[in-house]
Amino acid sequence: MSNNLNLKLRIWRQDGPDAPGAFLDIEADDISRDASFLEMLDTVNERLLGDDIEPVNFPHDCREGICGTCGVVINGQAHGPEKATATCQLHMRKFRDGDEITIEPWRARSFPVIKDLVVDRSPLDRIIEAGGYITAPTGSAPDANDIPVPKDVAEASMDAAACIGCGACVAACPNSAAQLFTAAKLAHLNVLPQGQPERWKRTEAMVETMEEYFGTCTNHGECHEACPKEISLDFIAFMNRDYIKAKIKNRSLASQAR
Amino acid sequence: MISLDSKVPAGPLADKWDNHRFSIKLVNPANKRKYDIIVVGTGLAGASAAASLAELGYNVKVFTFHDSPRRAHSIAAQGGINAAKNYRNDGDSIHRLFYDTVKGGDYRSREANVYRLSQVSVEIIDQCAAQGVPFAREYGGLLANRSFGGAQVSRTFYARGQTGQQLLLGAYQALAAQIATGKVTLYNRSDVLDIVTKDGEACGVVVRDMLTGQVSAHSGHAVVLASGGYGNVYYLSTNAMNSNVTAAWRAHRRGAAFANPCYTQIHPTCIPASDEFQSKLTLMSESLRNDGRIWVPRDLDETRPAGGIPEAERYYYLEDKYPAFGNLVPRDVASRNAKTVVDEGHGVGALKNGVYLDLSDTLANEGVETVRERYGNLFDMYERITGEDPYRVPMRIYPAVHYGMGGLWVDYNLMTNVPGLYAIGEANFSDHGANRLGASALMQGLADGYFVLPYTIGDYLAPRLGTKPVPTDDPVFTNGITEVDDRTRHWLAVKGTRSADHYHRELGKILWDYCGMTRDKAGLERALSEIPAIRDEFRKDVKVLGTADGLNQSLENVNRVDDFMELAELAARDALHREESCGAHFRVESQTEEGEALRDDENFSYVAAWEWKGPDIPQELNKEPLTFENIKLSQRSYK
Ligand SMILES: Cc1cc2nc3c(=O)[nH]c(=O)nc-3n(C[C@H](O)[C@H](O)[C@H](O)COP(=O)(O)OP(=O)(O)OC[C@H]3O[C@@H](n4cnc5c(N)ncnc54)[C@H](O)[C@@H]3O)c2cc1C
Ligand code: FES
Numbered sequence: 001m002s003n004n005l006n007l008k009l010r011i012w013r014q015d016g017p018d019a020p021g022a023f024l025d026i027e028a029d030d031i032s033r034d035a036s037f038l039e040m041l042d043t044v045n046e047r048l049l050g051d052d053i054e055p056v057n058f059p060h061d062c063r064e065g066i067c068g069t070c071g072v073v074i075n076g077q078a079h080g081p082e083k084a085t086a087t088c089q090l091h092m093r094k095f096r097d098g099d100e101i102t103i104e105p106w107r108a109r110s111f112p113v114i115k116d117l118v119v120d121r122s123p124l125d126r127i128i129e130a131g132g133y134i135t136a137p138t139g140s141a142p143d144a145n146d147i148p149v150p151k152d153v154a155e156a157s158m159d160a161a162a163c164i165g166c167g168a169c170v171a172a173c174p175n176s177a178a179q180l181f182t183a184a185k186l187a188h189l190n191v192l193p194q195g196q197p198e199r200w201k202r203t204e205a206m207v208e209t210m211e212e213y214f215g216t217c218t219n220h221g222e223c224h225e226a227c228p229k230e231i232s233l234d235f236i237a238f239m240n241r242d243y244i245k246a247k248i249k250n251r252s253l254a255s256q257a258r
Numbered sequence: 259m260i261s262l263d264s265k266v267p268a269g270p271l272a273d274k275w276d277n278h279r280f281s282i283k284l285v286n287p288a289n290k291r292k293y294d295i296i297v298v299g300t301g302l303a304g305a306s307a308a309a310s311l312a313e314l315g316y317n318v319k320v321f322t323f324h325d326s327p328r329r330a331h332s333i334a335a336q337g338g339i340n341a342a343k344n345y346r347n348d349g350d351s352i353h354r355l356f357y358d359t360v361k362g363g364d365y366r367s368r369e370a371n372v373y374r375l376s377q378v379s380v381e382i383i384d385q386c387a388a389q390g391v392p393f394a395r396e397y398g399g400l401l402a403n404r405s406f407g408g409a410q411v412s413r414t415f416y417a418r419g420q421t422g423q424q425l426l427l428g429a430y431q432a433l434a435a436q437i438a439t440g441k442v443t444l445y446n447r448s449d450v451l452d453i454v455t456k457d458g459e460a461c462g463v464v465v466r467d468m469l470t471g472q473v474s475a476h477s478g479h480a481v482v483l484a485s486g487g488y489g490n491v492y493y494l495s496t497n498a499m500n501s502n503v504t505a506a507w508r509a510h511r512r513g514a515a516f517a518n519p520c521y522t523q524i525h526p527t528c529i530p531a532s533d534e535f536q537s538k539l540t541l542m543s544e545s546l547r548n549d550g551r552i553w554v555p556r557d558l559d560e561t562r563p564a565g566g567i568p569e570a571e572r573y574y575y576l577e578d579k580y581p582a583f584g585n586l587v588p589r590d591v592a593s594r595n596a597k598t599v600v601d602e603g604h605g606v607g608a609l610k611n612g613v614y615l616d617l618s619d620t621l622a623n624e625g626v627e628t629v630r631e632r633y634g635n636l637f638d639m640y641e642r643i644t645g646e647d648p649y650r651v652p653m654r655i656y657p658a659v660h661y662g663m664g665g666l667w668v669d670y671n672l673m674t675n676v677p678g679l680y681a682i683g684e685a686n687f688s689d690h691g692a693n694r695l696g697a698s699a700l701m702q703g704l705a706d707g708y709f710v711l712p713y714t715i716g717d718y719l720a721p722r723l724g725t726k727p728v729p730t731d732d733p734v735f736t737n738g739i740t741e742v743d744d745r746t747r748h749w750l751a752v753k754g755t756r757s758a759d760h761y762h763r764e765l766g767k768i769l770w771d772y773c774g775m776t777r778d779k780a781g782l783e784r785a786l787s788e789i790p791a792i793r794d795e796f797r798k799d800v801k802v803l804g805t806a807d808g809l810n811q812s813l814e815n816v817n818r819v820d821d822f823m824e825l826a827e828l829a830a831r832d833a834l835h836r837e838e839s840c841g842a843h844f845r846v847e848s849q850t851e852e853g854e855a856l857r858d859d860e861n862f863s864y865v866a867a868w869e870w871k872g873p874d875i876p877q878e879l880n881k882e883p884l885t886f887e888n889i890k891l892s893q894r895s896y897k
Contacts, residue, residue, distance in 0.1 A: 015808075016808060032532070032533050032535060033645075034532040034533055034644075034645070035532075035533070035535055036537070036643075038537065039535055039536070039537050042535065042537055042759070043535055045757075046757055046759070046760075049757050049801055049803060049812075052803065053803070054803040054804040054810075054812075055803065055804075055811070055812055057809055057810070057811050059325075060499060061324070061329060061331070061498040061499055061500050062329075062331065062333065062334045062498040062499070063498070063499060063537065063538050063540075064334050064540055064541075064639070065639065066333050066334050066420065066423055067329045067330075067331075067333045067334065067498060068328070068329060068333075069324070069325070069329050082642075085642060089639070089642045089643070090642075091642060091643065091645070093645050114469060114809055115808060115809040118809060120325070121325060121326070122325065122326065122446070124326070125326050125327075125328075125434065128430075128431060128434045129434040129435070129437050129438040130438065132431055132434065133389070133390075133431035133432060133434055133435045134388070134389050134390045134431070135435060136385065136388035136389045136432070137313045138306075138309070138310040138313055138385060138432075138708045138709070138712065139381075139385075139708075139709075140388070141381070141384040141385045141387065141388035142384065142388070143384055144343070144383045144384045144386075144387035144388075144393075144401055145345065145400050145401060147387065147388075148395075148398065148399025148400055149392075149395055149399050150395070150399050151395045151396065151397050151399065154392050154393070154394070154395040154399075157390070157392040158392040158417060158418060158420075158424075161392050161417075161423075161424060161427065162418075162420065162423075164423075165326065165328055165329075188390065188392065189390050192390050192392070194387070194388055194389070194390045195390055
């Protein structure tokens, strides 16, 4: 159909973490404008298979912008040109006929390429394991309404908790810093009354684990620009304040315990 | 024949769970560390179970094919989670939630299980709130609720339109804490490709490391499958792309009965497909039906945009046919009626494959801002997908496959008929009968994982104190590994002409046409002749490139499609044998004069649990009779 798009794609291919990798140039003709970006890649893969070329591996699952699995760099932008939109929710009507589209994996020191467009983001899980939780063993909870949470606090917590853990913030950051991801989880838990008992311990542990794996934040704000959930930079300021307080509190708690 | 002992405890309904907990065996706290438990899946059911078991002291190995536990399909649930808290003082109670769930399931679920689910629903909300799940709140700081999916009370708890995400993050974080302590070992990017039994008892799993391709065996005292639902057997569904039936299906092939596979929920409010390359369908939360009116143009040749069609020329078919419930009729009724009007030619959109879900009254009465606050995320998502602005033109929706009520047969303890093998969450068949109510899957997954399995598994484990897990060099494991390796080699050797997706799409079309919203004998027989044919062709002609010794998404997919091929046949067989209409299963031959579903309690009040007999041999039907002592059966009526 004439309304469809003819595109020139440059897709990153790489066999494994230590393999060199290179761009594959493909003409992708007759792509529906209603297709999602990943459906466009599905179509390309079907065609590659027909030509006996191994399909491109790319990360995806829910295709609804919520699981955080997808994510590629499109023409230099993490998740592509549409604001507040994960790769799977980007649709081809945002492109024009004849466009050249370069597709790369997340590029970050802490996210080694596994294959093609798939990277290893497991350091993000390490940050959560370091303290991104509220200890509440199953069965021990009081009635949910015993702990009122002011509406605005619940809303602020939810704003932060909306993070999908895709890692676009890290990929977009010139320093590969994970401040936005870490701050979002800290703010989610630290503003809640339930999060207070472990607040300082959590903050110190998460920030220091983050620093072990990721680069340093120099306030570029690229993370926020790339974030499909528009997580606010204010959370980073919140985290920095809490971290300083945590250092002091944890020291005085330690001396009290002595 | 297999034995289907439901193990429902004796005694009055309200006391059963309590009595049962008292009468089953316990594992002493100091002894729990002597047991290894394998959990497959990190969705709501798997993550909550793994975390809770580890807190109790068991050693847990948890497997997921995702890169992180947090990505499980549960993350996508939007609407909310039910619980009989009666915080709204509107007449809810444990008994009412129980009653609604059994009735909603069209009397095809087990009373005792559903009652327990309603009982523990209350604890789930407490647990999740304590974990920091940011539920919606009232100004006073107490929890907010909404009415959902046609319920007559407001018992649904929610976190914006991201309830599944927040509940899963809560469970994932609890799991992460246990991973940090070392009580849980996480195997991510690990595809469980077989379940291993020895002397009839479950003893482990065979797993492919998706990064290296290495196939290995893991053994434990018990195996818990929390591997989610199988809606993707239809190819197009609201499920995440990688959701699949493999773990449950392989368990079935090893002896676990598969129950009620014909009960598939088709959700009424999804965005219609835009073309044949569509890869999945997106759900628009059902909560929109609270504020929206569903209609189609009366004129089959209507060409005007929605706004230009006068009131009198609109057909509000749900409001007309069901004055009492109107747009809030249950999912199956809403879906079937949408199909009817679209089949009659009333459909809207370029492909005439949808109906309008129109919020213009609400937009006019309550204002754009109110609507934005309530549904902003959904509206944005709709616009991204369709390119249309739902604040200005009504949304187009159409039903899509959403949830499998069927699954592995389990007893009251959530154990399959294979000793030591448990199934929880969407992977089992337990609580929803022939139709699931909105906001009840999250409740069931978390009930199973937090509050049921951690108790009931002790009953199986306690007498096994002092036994060691079967060593992984036992022939049951080495043979299991060889079988998986052979299967992999087979796929790479076929060197056919078409992708697994191609065949999957074909399979999905057959199922959707003949085993979708309406079914009849002729169509199901046709499906039963077409599915084996397409399966044979698939096995001979599929094309998988690349190698087995590293990440290869086509290889992962082909295994899953292969298992779907077998499941599809069973679903059609189950649908054919069930000559009544019930819940989501509508047999054209069994309807009232008004065209509503007609149940046949005399002949079909049972769970159909199918037993594997070997490749290319039809499964054998086993029946677990359903008895109702606390609820009077009635034909559902929403008029
Ligand atoms: C779009 C959408 C919206 C929904 N909204 C609601 C709602 O509002 N309220 C509600 O109550 N319900 C809702 N549901 C239903 C509900 O989300 C699911 O039924 C529920 O989350 C299933 O949880 P689970 O833990 O059983 O499985 P899942 O969350 O699907 O998890 C399955 C896990 O098993 C793993 N796994 C599977 N197979 C293997 C294998 N072979 N090897 C290794 N790992 C494996 C996966 O990696 C994953 O971790 C919705 C469903 C959809 C599709
Ligand atoms: S695939 Fe889940 S967020 Fe994109």
